Amino acid sequence: MKLFKKKRAGKERQGLTRTEALAGIPRRSPSAIWMVLEDGDILIEFPLNIKPFFLQLANRFQKGPQSRPTKKLQLDQMGSRVWQMFDGEKDVKTIIREVSEFSGLSLQEAEISVTAFLRQLGRRGLVIIGDQSS
Amino acid sequence: MTTGTSIDLRHIAWNGIHIDIPSVWDARVLGQRHLIFEKDFQPQLQIRWEKSARRHARAFEKGATRYSAQMGSLVPQDRFPEALHQVRTNFDRILCYQNETGMVTGGICQCAACHALLLFQLLTDDVAVLTETAASLSTVLCHDQAENKGESLWRIQDFALAVPVPFVMQDYTFGAGLTRLSFKSKDLSLQTCKLGPADTRLNQQSLAEILLTLTGGSGLELADGEDDISCTGERNPSILKQIFFRLRREKPFLSAKIRHDTDNNRLLAVILSSTRPIPLTTTEDICRKYEIV
Numbered sequence: 103m104k105l106f107k108k109k110r111a112g113k114e115r116q117g118l119t120r121t122e123a124l125a126g127i128p129r130r131s132p133s134a135i136w137m138v139l140e141d142g143d144i145l146i147e148f149p150l151n152i153k154p155f156f157l158q159l160a161n162r163f164q165k166g167p168q169s170r171p172t173k174k175l176q177l178d179q180m181g182s183r184v185w186q187m188f189d190g191e192k193d194v195k196t197i198i199r200e201v202s203e204f205s206g207l208s209l210q211e212a213e214i215s216v217t218a219f220l221r222q223l224g225r226r227g228l229v230i231i232g233d234q235s236s
Numbered sequence: 237m238t239t240g241t242s243i244d245l246r247h248i249a250w251n252g253i254h255i256d257i258p259s260v261w262d263a264r265v266l267g268q269r270h271l272i273f274e275k276d277f278q279p280q281l282q283i284r285w286e287k288s289a290r291r292h293a294r295a296f297e298k299g300a301t302r303y304s305a306q307m308g309s310l311v312p313q314d315r316f317p318e319a320l321h322q323v324r325t326n327f328d329r330i331l332c333y334q335n336e337t338g339m340v341t342g343g344i345c346q347c348a349a350c351h352a353l354l355l356f357q358l359l360t361d362d363v364a365v366l367t368e369t370a371a372s373l374s375t376v377l378c379h380d381q382a383e384n385k386g387e388s389l390w391r392i393q394d395f396a397l398a399v400p401v402p403f404v405m406q407d408y409t410f411g412a413g414l415t416r417l418s419f420k421s422k423d424l425s426l427q428t429c430k431l432g433p434a435d436t437r438l439n440q441q442s443l444a445e446i447l448l449t450l451t452g453g454s455g456l457e458l459a460d461g462e463d464d465i466s467c468t469g470e471r472n473p474s475i476l477k478q479i480f481f482r483l484r485r486e487k488p489f490l491s492a493k494i495r496h497d498t499d500n501n502r503l504l505a506v507i508l509s510s511t512r513p514i515p516l517t518t519t520e521d522i523c524r525k526y527e528i529v
Contacts, residue, residue: 121277121279124277179436180436195276195277198277205413205432205433206432206501206502207413207432207433208393208394208410208415209262209393210410211410211411211412211413211414211415211432214410214411214412215412215413
């Protein structure tokens with residue numbers, strides 16, 4: 103067995119290009135439970151990604167029925183509006199354009215805002231980006 | 237603006253270059269001398285430029301060879317694309333690159349007047365883009381005419397700014413809701429900030445508080461404008477305090493102005509800092525020439 107296997111140049115996993123990423127369609131993860139608060143902001147409750155060892159450890163100290171720990175995230179006004187756009191139909195480009203229109207930001211500014219927001223939600227597993235076929 | 241080929245164009249200016257691009261294109265800044273133009277988020281054309289070299293003929297040849305590796309082979313002069321003939325009016329040297337299929341992929345040109353090198357690269361296979369590119373490139377002005385008036389123009393996306401010529405760009409940010417350009421001249425530093433949306437920001441903070449945050453300066457004397465949509469701040473410290481600021485590696489003198497562009501829902505701020513007293517008229521002059529277009 104080779105300890106230091108040479109990576110094949112062609113087999114390396116390539117990331118998405120910007121054009122591909124912008125054509126992606128974001129949709130809300132089914133594991134995220136969300137509700138609209140009285141002031142219009144959105145509150146999302148999502149399960150925490152904890153390693154099984156720590157989950158078992160947490161359950162040992164917990165009384166009553168065992169449940170997966172969750173975390174809550176409250177979005178601001180703009181975040182809430184963008185969250186509602188993740189309906190599985192609009193692609194990232196369309197969302198950026200709409201954000202640019204309603205917030206009065208330039209397209210480049212709106213793109214930075216939306217992609218940063220998507221990145222944060224994606225890291226928490228709240229948003230899944232697929233293509234048109236998925 | 238309309239060219240002979242009836243393409244609607246709009247004017248943009250960035251770091252010494254002026255160009256009219258099709259109005260359906262969006263300009264994105266990728267570097268101090270690197271712009272990319274997109275249509276519906278699809279990159280169409282990118283341009284890079286270099287200011288004149290001492291040996292400009294040699295610089296052109298070197299540039300042509302350097303970019304050949306990534307752009308393809310050079311198009312022979314007798315088969316120079318007809319669509320790009322109008323570009324020759326602006327440039328005395330121009331070479332085009334083509335791919336294996338014979339499609340033009342870009343080119344390199346040198347300005348007849350200032351010898352600046354301009355590289356353009358087409359980022360799509362669409363044939364119409366070549367015509368639009370030619371129309372745009374024929375409007376390029378690399379030796380800033382406005383500089384004759386003592387000002388250089390920055391006009392991109394939704395704002396236009398004219399700064400006095402001694403100011404040279406240091407840095408820029410196109411952040412979420414904050415566009416910042418930073419310039420430097422001999423003893424003055426200039427920062428221009430565009431914040432949006434203004435209504436949301438003003439719900440949380442007043443103009444004076446925003447100005448204080450932007451300047452990050454203690455001891456700023458604030459004064460609200462007469463119209464209630466602007467606020468100015470100045471810092472003219474005593475000699476003792478000047479030493480204190482110098483020890484903290486801060487420029488002691490500050491002059492800043494922020495105003496609310498109610499029509500466009502934006503906040504526009506101009507901040508000047510220096511080691512010497514700054515006349516308020518300088519801030520006012522720059523602020524007057526900073527606007528949403």
